[in-house]
Amino acid sequence: MEKYDPPEEFQRLLSALADDTLSDEQDRRLAEILLSDANARSYYLNFISMLTSLHWKYVEAAAPQDAVQSAPQGNEFSGSARRSWMRSALGGVAAAAVLLACAYLLLGWSTPVTIPDARQPVASISRIEKVMLANGAPAFATGDRIYAGRLQFASGEIQLQFSNGAILSASGPAELDIESEYSVLLNSGRVRVHAPPSAIGFSVRTEASRYVDLGTDFGVAVNDDQSSEVHVFDGMVLARPTGSEQVVPFMKQEAVRIECERGGMFSIAADATLFPRQWNFAETAVSTSRHAAQEPLPAGARVVYIGRWDTDRGVHLHMISEVLAQLPESRRPRLFNAGNSVPLFFDETHLERFVLPLKPTHAVIEFGPHISSKGELYDAPPKFEKALDRLLCTLKEKGIEPILRTGFRACETESSKKDYCEAYYRVIRTLAGKYGLRLMDVAAHFSALPDKGESLLLENHMEPTFEGSREIAKVELAALGYPELTIPQQFTFNPLPGIIREWRCRIRPTAEPLSAEEVAQIQPDAAWLTLQLPQADDAILQRSIVKWHSYVHRARAQGYAFAPNYDPKKSVEAVGYVDSEGEGDAYINTGGSLRAVWLNGIKILDDRKTFAWHPGRDRISVRLKPGRNTILVEAMSNYFLSVTPDCDWDSNAQKSE
Amino acid sequence: MAEDSADFVRELIQSQRRLYAFIFSLMRNSKDAEDVFQETNLVLWQKSAEFESGTDFLAWAFRIARFQILAFRKKRTRAREYHDENLCALLADQALQKLGELDARHEALGHCLNELRPEIRTLLARRYEPGASVNNMAQDFNRSPKAISEMLRRARIILMECIERRLALEGR
Numbered sequence: 154m155e156k157y158d159p160p161e162e163f164q165r166l167l168s169a170l171a172d173d174t175l176s177d178e179q180d181r182r183l184a185e186i187l188l189s190d191a192n193a194r195s196y197y198l199n200f201i202s203m204l205t206s207l208h209w210k211y212v213e214a215a216a217p218q219d220a221v222q223s224a225p226q227g228n229e230f231s232g233s234a235r236r237s238w239m240r241s242a243l244g245g246v247a248a249a250a251v252l253l254a255c256a257y258l259l260l261g262w263s264t265p266v267t268i269p270d271a272r273q274p275v276a277s278i279s280r281i282e283k284v285m286l287a288n289g290a291p292a293f294a295t296g297d298r299i300y301a302g303r304l305q306f307a308s309g310e311i312q313l314q315f316s317n318g319a320i321l322s323a324s325g326p327a328e329l330d331i332e333s334e335y336s337v338l339l340n341s342g343r344v345r346v347h348a349p350p351s352a353i354g355f356s357v358r359t360e361a362s363r364y365v366d367l368g369t370d371f372g373v374a375v376n377d378d379q380s381s382e383v384h385v386f387d388g389m390v391l392a393r394p395t396g397s398e399q400v401v402p403f404m405k406q407e408a409v410r411i412e413c414e415r416g417g418m419f420s421i422a423a424d425a426t427l428f429p430r431q432w433n434f435a436e437t438a439v440s441t442s443r444h445a446a447q448e449p450l451p452a453g454a455r456v457v458y459i460g461r462w463d464t465d466r467g468v469h470l471h472m473i474s475e476v477l478a479q480l481p482e483s484r485r486p487r488l489f490n491a492g493n494s495v496p497l498f499f500d501e502t503h504l505e506r507f508v509l510p511l512k513p514t515h516a517v518i519e520f521g522p523h524i525s526s527k528g529e530l531y532d533a534p535p536k537f538e539k540a541l542d543r544l545l546c547t548l549k550e551k552g553i554e555p556i557l558r559t560g561f562r563a564c565e566t567e568s569s570k571k572d573y574c575e576a577y578y579r580v581i582r583t584l585a586g587k588y589g590l591r592l593m594d595v596a597a598h599f600s601a602l603p604d605k606g607e608s609l610l611l612e613n614h615m616e617p618t619f620e621g622s623r624e625i626a627k628v629e630l631a632a633l634g635y636p637e638l639t640i641p642q643q644f645t646f647n648p649l650p651g652i653i654r655e656w657r658c659r660i661r662p663t664a665e666p667l668s669a670e671e672v673a674q675i676q677p678d679a680a681w682l683t684l685q686l687p688q689a690d691d692a693i694l695q696r697s698i699v700k701w702h703s704y705v706h707r708a709r710a711q712g713y714a715f716a717p718n719y720d721p722k723k724s725v726e727a728v729g730y731v732d733s734e735g736e737g738d739a740y741i742n743t744g745g746s747l748r749a750v751w752l753n754g755i756k757i758l759d760d761r762k763t764f765a766w767h768p769g770r771d772r773i774s775v776r777l778k779p780g781r782n783t784i785l786v787e788a789m790s791n792y793f794l795s796v797t798p799d800c801d802w803d804s805n806a807q808k809s810e
Numbered sequence: 811m812a813e814d815s816a817d818f819v820r821e822l823i824q825s826q827r828r829l830y831a832f833i834f835s836l837m838r839n840s841k842d843a844e845d846v847f848q849e850t851n852l853v854l855w856q857k858s859a860e861f862e863s864g865t866d867f868l869a870w871a872f873r874i875a876r877f878q879i880l881a882f883r884k885k886r887t888r889a890r891e892y893h894d895e896n897l898c899a900l901l902a903d904q905a906l907q908k909l910g911e912l913d914a915r916h917e918a919l920g921h922c923l924n925e926l927r928p929e930i931r932t933l934l935a936r937r938y939e940p941g942a943s944v945n946n947m948a949q950d951f952n953r954s955p956k957a958i959s960e961m962l963r964r965a966r967i968i969l970m971e972c973i974e975r976r977l978a979l980e981g982r
Contacts, residue, residue: 156974164963164967165963167966168959168962168963168966169959170838171962171963171966172943172944172959172962173840173841173943173944174944174959175838175839180838180839183838184838184894184897187897187900187901188894188896188897188900191904194900194901194904195904195908197835197901198835198901198904198905198908199908199915199970199973200966200970201831201834201835202828202831202908202912202915202916203915203919203966203969203970203973204831204834204966205827205828205830205831205834206827206915206916206919207919207934207938207969208938209827209916389848402852402855404848404852405848602935604931604935608928608929608931608932609928609932618928620929620932641952642950642951642952643952
């Protein structure tokens, strides 16, 4: 066939069709074109085929790889569905694929999908309301881990989130045996199950029947006479009476009662009101973070962020602080960046020097891709667990509530480290559950993205892109208790408070430290360059459509000085001036590749070991003299320096200019 | 019996993407297509005893889908008001002729997606998030719905061209 160039009008009609915005009039016009032109029909069918493939591909990619175990070759449903039509599609048959994959459920119908590991929790409590044990004692708490075994309670409502993403709500009195993350035996009571694609194959057994979910929403009840009922609210459920060969699918808004002994099936009316309350599916589906909804941080919270490169760059912190700025100041937590200033497993010295002076109430420990990268691989997960446990205890002893974050790189990108990486994340989740900590499960969130978040990482795979930072910020905001706040698409970066607007600088032919003699003789002259801050973007960056995606743009806009040194064997010396009306206390905030600072000829900082880059990585308390104060800086290339009166240098203080 | 059931389920599974595409192409409305798709699956399940292993499953499934579309149009008022049985027949015939190339197209799409710029891939991925629509994407991206729609349109054109190019290279 000759190449067919679809006319503009036809293209637009197809686009409207793909966007679900095709009007009846447009539909009629589209039909006319299709009826009159065989080439257009051919193109149209190819287009629809592509649209469907796109759905399938993105939906497949969104499913956790281990959601379906040992799926058969050529199975189009090894993935999952997230849109409603896909859900129904999967409801019809993908589950059958799962059932085939699992070999026995459909035809053999007796073997559980997974064999539970008694040492691993299979679910956690994501919501709990007035649950009392049979003996009247209060039971469980949000975040508690649930292991395979019996769950029995007299009253109240409980919601479990299984590690495969299934959510089960139960209202008391109820007795259920959690058999695995894919199987529950309901002895008495009522449960409602929402199984996202990753949990297809989740089954609820009763004495009378077994119900297998096919990516759906349904309720199961066990009546006093041991008959059971299934009510399907969305998707499809397969039912098989105990001891029977008969397998019957039930669709949306259908319900059936199955007798215990004879296996008789009787159609009844589906009734959602008979089952525990419905949770927010959308929230659960979009955010795969496996942690409970959190209360907002308490008033007066001071949160210090400890992490590595991405924390240090602080892009997601900037986003979070922009969003939190919407809150009244009294309820707005203050965020402090200590990224890369201390090792993740810092000791008492680090704690004293970098963390405690910030007087934090909370500390976010951000694990990133470095968790499994060269030089930072803790040689065995048990050792990692021990070290992390110790760190958490230290923080708690100091009255600081730890918050844990998993890394943003999908483990499988580094296959040799995959096992460790996943084991580390499991440790983080387990400890968060053990101590009831807030958990920012960025790893789970990224894993659920269509490409596992690969497109949200920079080439070095160690830092997120700007969009990647948005995703991280989204997860973190939810864990901090502000899931309702949305992150804007556009950002403006302004000069941070106290920057010195003009610097004189020159490139030194060596990277050796400045000697005292050199410092004494420094006197900028006409040969020195002048840097005016904030520096404008260079010509190439100005061409960029979305400038704030560039860290150079962001840093320049915030008041970093970019001196033109690109040779690691050379360095930069720069002089700036601060005029003070009288003698007074102040803080000098540093960042970038700055290595040493002199105030009025006296060295006040010499730190050549730090890898931290963020503004305020060092805060030096100084006393300014009346009149002109001279500040000399030695740096490798770019640097940040500001002088502020406030003893805090947090997200609020950084907006105060 | 168990083997027949397994064969049937396998056929059903492997036909899903093509079956949905077929129904959608004839209905031109995703919501209606979803409903008919689900009903078709149920009917296929119910009629599984009629299916003979080794025969053309898709041709059979497409035939049943066409009946379901007709039945749907009769009982639903919200179906597209414009329906031409001639067009339906033309599209159905042509769709059957194209069956052989669908898998190659599906595979080519995978390669072509990798050639897209990451931000475009992200945009497309967003389109398939739960509850996603051009309108809520517009809010998220701080653009007008028209602008989002246009970006998606261009992305799809790039993909269509890329698929054709790849198929041509493979001599299809």
